[in-house]
Amino acid sequence: MQNPVQNTAGLVVNFAELLERVENDHELLWDLLAIFKKDFPRHRDSLIEAIARAEMKQVESSSHTLKGMFSNLAMTRAAAAAAHLEQMGRNGERAGLEDALAHFEHELASLLPELDAYLKGARR
Amino acid sequence: MKILIADDETLSRKLLEKILQRAGYDVIAVENGRLAAEQLCQPEGPRLALLDWMMPELDGPGVCREVRRRRKLSYVHMILLTSKESKEDIVQGLQSGADDYLIKPCDPEELKARLRTGLRILDLEEKLVEAREDMRFKATHDPLTSLFNRGVILDLLGRELARTYREKGCTTLLLGDVDHFKIVNDTYGHAAGDDVLQEIARRLLASVRSYDFVGRYGGEEFLIVLNSCNATFAFARAEEIRRAVANIAVQTTRGPIRVTMSFGLLSSADWGVRPLEELLHETDAALYASKASGRNCSSIARPKTSCAAQQLPLHAPSGRTH
Numbered sequence: 001m002q003n004p005v006q007n008t009a010g011l012v013v014n015f016a017e018l019l020e021r022v023e024n025d026h027e028l029l030w031d032l033l034a035i036f037k038k039d040f041p042r043h044r045d046s047l048i049e050a051i052a053r054a055e056m057k058q059v060e061s062s063s064h065t066l067k068g069m070f071s072n073l074a075m076t077r078a079a080a081a082a083a084h085l086e087q088m089g090r091n092g093e094r095a096g097l098e099d100a101l102a103h104f105e106h107e108l109a110s111l112l113p114e115l116d117a118y119l120k121g122a123r124r
Numbered sequence: 125m126k127i128l129i130a131d132d133e134t135l136s137r138k139l140l141e142k143i144l145q146r147a148g149y150d151v152i153a154v155e156n157g158r159l160a161a162e163q164l165c166q167p168e169g170p171r172l173a174l175l176d177w178m179m180p181e182l183d184g185p186g187v188c189r190e191v192r193r194r195r196k197l198s199y200v201h202m203i204l205l206t207s208k209e210s211k212e213d214i215v216q217g218l219q220s221g222a223d224d225y226l227i228k229p230c231d232p233e234e235l236k237a238r239l240r241t242g243l244r245i246l247d248l249e250e251k252l253v254e255a256r257e258d259m260r261f262k263a264t265h266d267p268l269t270s271l272f273n274r275g276v277i278l279d280l281l282g283r284e285l286a287r288t289y290r291e292k293g294c295t296t297l298l299l300g301d302v303d304h305f306k307i308v309n310d311t312y313g314h315a316a317g318d319d320v321l322q323e324i325a326r327r328l329l330a331s332v333r334s335y336d337f338v339g340r341y342g343g344e345e346f347l348i349v350l351n352s353c354n355a356t357f358a359f360a361r362a363e364e365i366r367r368a369v370a371n372i373a374v375q376t377t378r379g380p381i382r383v384t385m386s387f388g389l390l391s392s393a394d395w396g397v398r399p400l401e402e403l404l405h406e407t408d409a410a411l412y413a414s415k416a417s418g419r420n421c422s423s424i425a426r427p428k429t430s431c432a433a434q435q436l437p438l439h440a441p442s443g444r445t446h
């Protein structure tokens with residue numbers, strides 16, 4: 001597991017911030033990440049579906065939920081990507097939605113392996 | 125202290141729940157605004173709440189509005205959790221009735237500090253309510269006996285008479301006076317006299333039903349309103365109350381003192397619509413008839429409607445003491 005040493009805004013998961021948030025309770029952190037692993041695919045699917053149908057209210061709502069989950073877990077970059085999608089959904093901005101989704105997926109591509117590595121290393 | 129967390133996101137709910145449990149709170153967690161409002165509007169519901177802004181069924185500001193509208197008896201301190209940071213959003217949240225807001229994700233120390241502020245406000249509110257209730261009690265009750273004071277018992281009597289007239293029911297006024305109370309004060313002192321009045325108040329209250337009213341009318345005079353009391357039974361009730369005072373000596377700081385009371389009574393079935401002052405005057409006249417006929421007895425007032433007021437002492441006193 002990597003520890004943050006420099007620019008935290010660029011981190012996939014800011015574990016220092018995350019541990020502070022859970023008051024250094026590693027068991028709680030493990031539980032939260034397990035909840036994330038379980039709930040995340042449903043919200044991601046919902047977002048992808050909403051984008052495919054251009055249902056902007058649903059884009060806003062799903063992105064908002066994902067943003068909340070990422071923020072709670074100090075997944076800064078993914079949270080920023082979800083916030084961008086939420087903003088587009090709120091403003092009804094259809095143009096650029098696919099690009100924003102691609103960026104979001106790109107962030108997930110680096111996030112999910114890091115998360116799996118943590119869960120493997122921290123298995124109870 | 126009970127606290128409610130309302131958040132539709134499981135992860136966020138779990139995180140808050142754990143932090144607050146660790147801080148000693150008794151946590152109730154719900155996943156939508158409707159459930160939050162139901163919990164918070166219960167009389168014994170939580171008085172501290174953390175509400176996510178965006179929730180299904182009812183959003184955070186909606187919960188605040190509903191709680192402010194429905195829960196009147198005790199204050200609920202509500203904090204909105206939001207990722208909205210614009211001034212307009214914050215103003216809108218606070219205008220809905222929220223007391224505070226926190227930007228998500230929350231820092232645990234800041235969250236606990238804000239909740240401590242909430243607890244201080246609730247504590248202050250409890251003290252204010254207590255002081256208000258204390259003042260209300262003092263304004264409506266006699267300080268020595270804790271019975272209703274004269275103003276309140278007359279007000280209650282007026283309302284009861286109006287209701288009785290409307291419903292064609294029956295109410296009985298019972299005016300009682302402690303016999304030879306001046307002698308009690310002169311012989312045993314005012315402290316013992318106060319003991320006597322306090323004990324009489326307790327016995328009068330113990331002798332009536334929960335929906336009757338007892339008040340201190342004057343120095344050693346007491347007014348009892350027997351609601352829905354049939355005229356046929358009113359005299360028997362008056363005698364029961366009189367005996368409750370006369371039968372057992374009052375224990376005072378100067379030893380046991382035997383006291384008796386005289387009563388005048390008037391039942392509404394006899395009088396029709398009459399001014400309160402007239403009714404009280406006639407009840408008072410019946411009380412004086414009891415005094416005149418030897419004390420420690422009850423007399424029924426005869427209403428003025430037929431001719432002049434007259435009172436018939438119906439009970440010969442026995443075993444009189446003071």
